Amino acid sequence: MMVFPAPLQPGDRIAVTAFSSGVPPVLHGQLDRALQCLRDQGWQVEEGACLRGESQDASAPAVERLAELKRFLFDPDIRAILPPWGGERATELLPGIDFAALARLPPKWVAGFSDISTLLTPLTLLAGWATLHGPNLFDLGNPQRAEENSALLHALHYGLPPQQGHYKAFWRWDAPGERYPSTLRVLGAQKARIAGRLIGGCLDTLSRLQGSPYFDLRAFKREPALLYLENCELRPCELMRALLGLRLSGALDGLSGLVLGRSSGPDAADAKALSYSGALEAALDGLPYPVIVDADIGHVPPQWTLMNGAWAELEVDAGQATLRFEKGCA
Template sequence: MAIKPLALQRGDTVGIVTLGSPLAPATIDARIAYLQSLGLNVVVGRHIYDENGFLAGTARERAEDLMSMFADPNVRLILPSRGGVGVEGILPYLDFGFIRRHPKIVSGYSDITVLLNALTQLSGIVTLHSLMLIDFRPDTPPYNFAQFFTATSLEAVPRALDNPPGIPLVPKVPGNVSGPIVGGNLTSLTGTLGTPYEIDTRGKILLLEEVHEPVNTVFRYLEQLRLAGKFRDCRGIVMGECTGCQDAYGKSYEDVINEFVVPLGKPLVTGLASGHGMYKAAVPIGAFVNLNADEGTLTWLEPAVAYI
């Protein structure tokens, strides 16, 4: 049974941490101000503004900031400032048993994918493939905020995970399967292979999305997952967008899906808007969902959060 963090309410406290690459202090401050305008209180990690090239402080320092948020009884939501690179480096310094006893909502995407799946696998808590601090700004599409605040509230389930209007999920390989959903950014997940934090897809629905990679690189990562047994072990596949990805050698992202993913024979839908694109559907990592690839639907079967 997955562990659910408590639902988010107006007036609750959000803990802001930088777990991978740095974000400009002025941007952090502007996003925090926007969060506060929504009626949320904010506390920040000691190393939130640290910069060391493409990393924000040492791995141990970033991990200490995260653990401090799990230890703070007032914090209800932990929101990374951004992803970038380096998140997997904090994992050896986390106390997964303590986290299991003090679950909080953790939301993010990009390299935060590594953390979301590690928390689900090693602490048993449901996490959220959804917004980060960088997304809290006035020009963020209302759809994204609606998704986020619905997922972190006690919205009744089951309910369909709806793409934005005019962007349907596309059925590719028929089948109707249920199971916990895992996954996120393809590059980040591939980087976990061969580590103690390798993604476990056994009996799961696997979500994949990517950003700014040529499609031959996307193919390479998909092949690595296949050779590692991740497609063999999963029950179904949800392919998200490949945001800003470039065609290569006359092949497109759609070609790679049709020529590589479809022949895997697992129930498959494509086109989920979650992750790096303009629109960000909220996906509860570790929660049970139903993938109906006959009709092109993805339905939450349980909430991502718990009653107070």
């Protein structure tokens, strides 16, 4: 059974801990601006000890990160956990989390993207908590992302993301001042309407969890299920292998649709190499449901705020999109 966190109220406490990568001192100013944004909403902020540092690609040793994360997950006075951003090493914490015990507790908000997916998706699948895939806490300190950040804050305030439309342009981290026209496409079609209970996250990490309890979709697919994935760093051949691995494992069977975010991974080095588009065609050709590509999800901003566990309806027509959420089936 899916359970949804209650909307945050003034005075509610939000824990900030980096259970993957921490924030080095050079970026503490932007982190402070993001934390002030939370305080401006009327919420209290509790900083964890695993936050303002980085060593060995993590904020702290695994045992310390796990202990702090568990403390916040099980503390009834903490209403939300917002990591600053993702990283590389969240996977090593999963065996130490008692998801069955969490399923017996009132859910709390957990939000972010990238390596944060490593926790968000199991929380939804194993504990039944609805979770938010969207801008990271660190992004709240970036004025360029005010529009998309407002959708995340709306979800925290009201308990469900708002209706969201297609962003007309996107930008890349290596050229933040430039904007590029953005168009969604449906593989092999001009338009599509898909609906289902939403689940997904970062392909780089979730593809490593296939075959484990942490990304087992079989029970989730008892209802129509809508899967979304986004690629951070995978080159076309590795992207193809990751998607084919999910397909061979049965993870892509029985879905109502598949949505892929814009890829931030490198494309083909030359015209003779496998391209990003070619990798998608090789891995996904023949799927019996709509596949939507270049959606506003993931490592190429801006991005939607998605709720894992909510009922979602996505309409795409002529490159434009409308995304709506309900807690129950529409």
